[in-house]
Amino acid sequence: MTQPQCPDIHTVSIVGLGALGILFGGQLAAGLPAGAVRAVADPARAERYRTEGVWMDGQRVPFVYLTPQDTPSPADLVLVCVKFHALDAALPLIESQLGQHTLIVSALNGIASEEVLGRHFGPERIVYAVAQEMDARKEANRLVYRDRGQLVIGPMTDDAGEAARVQAVDRFFSRARLPHSVDPEMPRRLWGKWMLNVGINQTAALYRGTFGTVQAQGEARETFLAAMREVLALAPHAGVGLTEDDFAYWVRVMDSLDPAAKPSLAQDLEAGRPTELELFAGTVIQLGREYGVPTPVNERLYAGIRALERTGMTH
Template structure:
């Protein structure tokens, strides 16, 4: 079985920094590559990137640079940067490359697979991280983990899965192999629809939804709308899945906040189309009302409409 020795990461947002910083302490520097365009590389090198107060000593590589394909390629970009990222990683994908996509939502694997083939992909979600990124500085209390696996349980003990397990064991990276990973992808989507959007519209942090009150009730109601739709899509999420995520949320730092809340605070366009936008479209498809997600969608769009459009419209790859 081939050993994973080289890793490439694209997307230096909160998750990219967290994963990259950990791996940079466990691998030879030249074997871990952070893919970024020249403009970003100049900025990262001039300003530095910090994780829990430590300077990150990253090995940057531009998309144009020729290199050996990566054994493991990890996408940690925002959804709106996915198309650009898929093109940017082409020099890093070879015959034996394994691809993990830690993006939010339920579609990124299929989109990446259209270019590089689904045979290279394992389904993946990041969970349990309570990181906050302000400028070039990331702080977190809980690192969380990457959950990954094949789409369905009958495929799960494959060589791809075993190669990633061995690598994460070797680098002491927290992980979980999930037997029915497509279902977990939907389950994490349900969480994001609830927690990301609710904390964002309340302008708060995890503490707001960890305690009883209006925000927590709204979050759970938004998640239940996804649960109902999942049953129409033959995924069959249930109340036990909601309870699972409520228990995970209780472990997070109360001062932490999800990415959408951080986006709205920084006056960046959010992933609202990926969350409630998807819920509304599925609701129309199945003729099921989704009033909570409609309210969240409208409120977030209203907040974004107050931005300076010249600033907010800038694309992001991080």
């Protein structure tokens, strides 16, 4: 029986030019022919990007800026880099880039974005991914980072069509020299990264700190580890085989990051932007109720961060 094969990928559209969109889009643009990497936005934002540009490593990133109305042809791949709470608003931008064979990769936090995208655009387009090991932040229109991280892609099932999609994206990322890897056990990877985010994003936000706050011994680190352990306790109920080795791996990932940098939820809280709290503690608490698993640490994190959001007391 012939294995299905996806067409080669040549063009990619980035939806969401925050830190991750610039980080991964900029690396793709550096490794691909001119015009291969498009950034999609509403007309006002696209015009601002054309005028001011976005910058990485001191260089203006050579994106082609498109709106849904002036997209000349579908992209072969759409890389979604918005925050989860902005995903619904981004759906028309994504849809404007789709052709018959366009694939979609989501670099969003959490364990739910691919399900949302698959429901809207078809699961046969989706390649599951996790963005990890980066500490990028966006300051105005410039990207600041120490660690570039990588995208990890992989199949969630043993379906031959999904394997072909993963292989097509792997070939494309390799050609573009984008740091990435393929994980054959993607459910564990997805839950492992979510486990890390539940711990680091929320703890750094509540303690108004940085990665270094959690890397040092003390109350903040204990909170970080305990929040992750609540996800570890949920995983078997969801049919995901997270292990102590996975737990130790993700703690090592966090301990390797720039101590002066901050995770995204802490950055959003300080800037007064909407946070992804529901994606982290909100989901943990919901699943805890569903599975009958206690989640007191995430309940404390949820209440504490909500209080900070209400009062604006981020310093």
